[in-house]
Amino acid sequence: MKFGGDMEEQSTDLKPIFDGIFGKQKNIVYERPKFAERKISDMLNGLSKISLLDWERYAFSRDPLVGRISPYKRKEYMQKSWECGIEWADRLKSEYGNLSAEDLAKKLGMEIEYPILPENTDRVLFAEFREPNNIKIYMDAVNKANKYLFDEDIKGIFCDANIVDILLLHELFHSIEEKYKKEIYTRVEKIELWSIGFFHYKSNIIALSEIAAMGFAYKYSEITFSPYILDVLLVYGYSQNEASGLYEEIMELVDNNERKHDEC
Numbered sequence: 001m002k003f004g005g006d007m008e009e010q011s012t013d014l015k016p017i018f019d020g021i022f023g024k025q026k027n028i029v030y031e032r033p034k035f036a037e038r039k040i041s042d043m044l045n046g047l048s049k050i051s052l053l054d055w056e057r058y059a060f061s062r063d064p065l066v067g068r069i070s071p072y073k074r075k076e077y078m079q080k081s082w083e084c085g086i087e088w089a090d091r092l093k094s095e096y097g098n099l100s101a102e103d104l105a106k107k108l109g110m111e112i113e114y115p116i117l118p119e120n121t122d123r124v125l126f127a128e129f130r131e132p133n134n135i136k137i138y139m140d141a142v143n144k145a146n147k148y149l150f151d152e153d154i155k156g157i158f159c160d161a162n163i164v165d166i167l168l169l170h171e172l173f174h175s176i177e178e179k180y181k182k183e184i185y186t187r188v189e190k191i192e193l194w195s196i197g198f199f200h201y202k203s204n205i206i207a208l209s210e211i212a213a214m215g216f217a218y219k220y221s222e223i224t225f226s227p228y229i230l231d232v233l234l235v236y237g238y239s240q241n242e243a244s245g246l247y248e249e250i251m252e253l254v255d256n257n258e259r260k261h262d263e264c
């Protein structure tokens, strides 16, 4: 699973940039709307004020089943998935002590690699987990984002947060889900797509896995903001315009009245 919910859609948008970088020039009928240019520190500041469970609509916006889930059910899923991630972070800390993200991943049998870019694809990827035990963190995106962390305003939001750790923990959660798929909430909870007689066709809900992975990364790394913020920061490294568009989309999806700020 990829970090940041379903990035497929965004990476399609970002594709022309990569085609340009790699010199694969072709006639692309592509015109992305131009968004108001925003400073990354202003965007991160705005995003950091969104309280953890208020990312709900954004979290579900990338899920293909979103149209089948009522707002009431969505809220319940958000809360339960987030709690699932938190519980697993607590459980692993009490079991193994306060290991670093990398040591924890190794302890759980993961093989971790830090390639610069994904191979054989021009998709923008930040990190991914591949069964049974491989996690890749793509350093091109991380290195680009890390440059912004020197900004004083951004330091105030990120404190000591480490992007690699957050990505790694997110992917590690997907490996935990795989291992405990028969019992873990994000896999056991399903939505019925259709039924005929006694036959019921049920499906997992991707957003639940993503939310729980974010909750897990948040709790384990002890950061004070939602890891969903990284979607904007990591995209910003590739396109300020795309990041601004994403920021606007998120802000529209969040209820302005429900924002609050966690201090670090």
Ligand SMILES: [Zn+2]
Pocket (backbone or CB within 6 Å): 001, 002, 003, 004, 005, 170, 174, 209, 210, 213
């Ligand atoms: Zn994921």
